[in-house]
Amino acid sequence: MRGRSMVDWYDLFRPEGSHGGTLDPKPDILGAMDRLERAVSDPDRGRTPVTQRATDRIKAMIASGEVGPGERLPTERDLSAQFGVSRSSMREAIRALTTLGVLESRHGAGVYVTALRPADLLETFSVLAEVSQGRTLLEVLQVRRMLEPAATALAAARASAEDLDRVGALLDRIEGGSDTFCTDTVAADLGFHQAIVASTGNATLAAVNDGLSSRTFNARVWAGHREAGLTAKLREDHERIHEALVARDPDAARAAATVHVLRVERWLSADLAGS
Amino acid sequence: MRGRSMVDWYDLFRPEGSHGGTLDPKPDILGAMDRLERAVSDPDRGRTPVTQRATDRIKAMIASGEVGPGERLPTERDLSAQFGVSRSSMREAIRALTTLGVLESRHGAGVYVTALRPADLLETFSVLAEVSQGRTLLEVLQVRRMLEPAATALAAARASAEDLDRVGALLDRIEGGSDTFCTDTVAADLGFHQAIVASTGNATLAAVNDGLSSRTFNARVWAGHREAGLTAKLREDHERIHEALVARDPDAARAAATVHVLRVERWLSADLAGS
DNA sequence: AGCCTCTATTGGTCGGACCACTTTTGCATG
DNA sequence: CATGCAAAAGTGGTCCGACCAATAGAGGCT
Known part of the structure; x- marks a missing residue:
C-alpha cells in the first residue's frame, strides 16, 4: 500500500483536503487563478505534481457528472488552458487515465470517457x-x-x-x-x-x-x-x-x-x- | 475486448510480428536505425503510435531481463535517443507503465522498475x-x-x-x-x-x-x-x-x-x- | 572522520511548432 | 434538389528546446 497512489479515487468524495476550497468559479478564470497560485509561495500547492492535479481534475469532472460515460471531453488545448497546465502535462494526465481504461482518445476526433464498464477498467x-x-x-x-x-x-x-x-x-x-x-x-x-x-x-x-x-x-x-x-x-x-x-x-x-x-x-x- | 490494448504483453513472447526481425544489434545504432526506418516509406511502421512502440520496447527490456525488478532504467533522454522518439513521447510511454505499476519514477533520481509484485500491478x-x-x-x-x-x-x-x-x-x-x-x-x-x-x-x-x-x-x-x-x-x-x-x-x-x-x-x- | 555546501545529473513542466487523422463545410455536379 | 467529392477547420500525435526542481554525489570545511 504505497502512499499517494495515482488511483486515489477517495479524494473525489472528500471535501478538498487542505488548501482553502476554491469551489469552482467561472471556468474562464480558472487557469489564471492556478497560475496566480503557483506564482505566490504555496509550498503545499507545489507539492503535488501538476500532472496528478490534472488527472484529479478530470476524475472530478467524471465523478461530479460533468461528463458522463461515452461523452466527449473538451479539447486537450482547452483542458490545459482551463487547468492552467501545459499541454504536455495535460497529455500525460490523459495518458494515465487512458491506461486505466477511464478515457479513450481517438486521433483527430477527441477524447472520450469510456463506458466505465468493469471490462473497461479491468x-x-x-x-x-x-x-x-x-x-x-x-x-x-x-x-x-x-x-x-x-x-x-x-x-x-x-x-x-x-x-x-x-x-x-x-x-x-x-x-x-x-x-x-x-x-x-x-x-x-x-x-x-x-x-x-x-x-x-x-x-x-x-x-x-x-x-x-x-x-x-x-x-x-x-x-x-x-x-x-x-x-x-x-x-x-x-x-x-x-x-x-x-x-x-x-x-x-x-x-x-x-x-x-x-x-x-x-x-x-x-x-x-x-x- | 478492444483491439490493440495498451497491455498487450502477448507480443513479448511472439517473434516480432511482421516487419523483418531486427534482432537487437548494437544498442548504439538502434536510434539511428529507427530514424532511418522512419525516413523511408514504411506504412506499416507508421501505423502503430510512436508512444506505444516505446512502451513495447521498455516492456521487452523487462521481459528479456535486460532490466530486472528494482533496477534503474537509462535516463529519459537516453531512452528517447535510443528508441529514436522524442522525450515527450518517451515520457508518455513511461507514464503509461508507471500507471500500470510496472515502472516508478523518482524526481531527480531516475526511473526504476518496480518489484513487479502482485500488489504493485493490481x-x-x-x-x-x-x-x-x-x-x-x-x-x-x-x-x-x-x-x-x-x-x-x-x-x-x-x-x-x-x-x-x-x-x-x-x-x-x-x-x-x-x-x-x-x-x-x-x-x-x-x-x-x-x-x-x-x-x-x-x-x-x-x-x-x-x-x-x-x-x-x-x-x-x-x-x-x-x-x-x-x-x-x-x-x-x-x-x-x-x-x-x-x-x-x-x-x-x-x-x-x-x-x-x-x-x-x-x-x-x-x-x-x-x- | 563527519558534516556541509555546491554542482552535475535527472525527472517535471512549459510553450510552440508541425504532422496525421477526422469531421465538417461547401461547392460542383448529376 | 439531392448527391458526392474536395477543401478547410478541428483535434489528437509527435517533436524540439528551454528551464525548473529534486536528488545524489563530489569536494571542501571543521
Whole structure:
C-alpha cells in the first residue's frame, strides 16, 4: 500500500483536503487563478505534481457528472488552458487515465470517457497474469480455484440457451486427441471458460476472471499436456463441465470446474518443480 | 475486448510480428536505425503510435531481463535517443507503465522498475470498486462472496500466531455499539479483512481482494447499519470470524465469512431498492 | 572522520511548432 | 434538389528546446 497512489479515487468524495476550497468559479478564470497560485509561495500547492492535479481534475469532472460515460471531453488545448497546465502535462494526465481504461482518445476526433464498464477498467488487470512467473503463477491459479467453481456453478443455474450454444460451439473447436499443435485450441479453450463465466450475467466477475487468465499460460498448459500425451484428459474436463451446464446442475458444475483447475494447478506445480 | 490494448504483453513472447526481425544489434545504432526506418516509406511502421512502440520496447527490456525488478532504467533522454522518439513521447510511454505499476519514477533520481509484485500491478484495480455504483457494486460483492469465504478458510489453516495477533488487534479497534461516527472503525474493518486475507500467504489473492474492497463503500455500510441500529450485528460477524480463525477451524471460518458478506450484500440490495 | 555546501545529473513542466487523422463545410455536379 | 467529392477547420500525435526542481554525489570545511 504505497502512499499517494495515482488511483486515489477517495479524494473525489472528500471535501478538498487542505488548501482553502476554491469551489469552482467561472471556468474562464480558472487557469489564471492556478497560475496566480503557483506564482505566490504555496509550498503545499507545489507539492503535488501538476500532472496528478490534472488527472484529479478530470476524475472530478467524471465523478461530479460533468461528463458522463461515452461523452466527449473538451479539447486537450482547452483542458490545459482551463487547468492552467501545459499541454504536455495535460497529455500525460490523459495518458494515465487512458491506461486505466477511464478515457479513450481517438486521433483527430477527441477524447472520450469510456463506458466505465468493469471490462473497461479491468483491462489493465491482465498484466498480472502475463508477467507472473513461478510462485505468483501458482497464486493466480489458486485464486482461480476459488472463483471458477463458484462461477461455473452460478452459470449452470443462470445460463440462457444461447449461452449454452455458444459454450458448446467453443467446446467443439477444442481439439481432442490430435497431436498437431493448433493455436486455435488455445483460443477456444480460453473462450470456453470466458463464455461460461460471462453467462453468469456478472460482468465484474467475468472481467476479473478474464484478467486471471492468460493466453501464454494456456499455451504452456496445452504444450505441456501434449508432451505428456494428456490432452485427452483436458478434453474430458471440458466435456464434463459442459454436460453439467446443459444439465443445469450447479453442484456437478462446481465439481467439474474444481477438478479442471486442480489438474492444471497440479501440472504447474510439477512443471515448476521440474525446471 | 478492444483491439490493440495498451497491455498487450502477448507480443513479448511472439517473434516480432511482421516487419523483418531486427534482432537487437548494437544498442548504439538502434536510434539511428529507427530514424532511418522512419525516413523511408514504411506504412506499416507508421501505423502503430510512436508512444506505444516505446512502451513495447521498455516492456521487452523487462521481459528479456535486460532490466530486472528494482533496477534503474537509462535516463529519459537516453531512452528517447535510443528508441529514436522524442522525450515527450518517451515520457508518455513511461507514464503509461508507471500507471500500470510496472515502472516508478523518482524526481531527480531516475526511473526504476518496480518489484513487479502482485500488489504493485493490481494497484490500479481499486478504481473499479471506487467508481462502481448500483448494479456493479452488487456484482463486486458477489465476487467477494466467492473469494472471502475461501480465503478466510485458508487463513484459518495457514495463519501464523503473529497474523492472528494482528487480526485480533484490529478487531478491538472496530467499535461495538457506540453511536458516534468514527472513521477509525471503517479503517479497522477494512484492515481486519485485509489482514485475514494477507495471512493466507497468497499475495495475489490479497491484492485482488483489496482491489474489490473500497473505503467509501465500507463507510456507507457502517453508516447504513448505524442508522438502523445494527452495528452490533456487524461486530458479531467479525467476532465469529476471529473465533473461527483462532480455533483454526476452516469450515467455521468459511461459514462465518459467508454470513458476513451475505449480510452486507442483502443490506446493499435493500439500500439500492430503497433509493 | 563527519558534516556541509555546491554542482552535475535527472525527472517535471512549459510553450510552440508541425504532422496525421477526422469531421465538417461547401461547392460542383448529376 | 439531392448527391458526392474536395477543401478547410478541428483535434489528437509527435517533436524540439528551454528551464525548473529534486536528488545524489563530489569536494571542501571543521
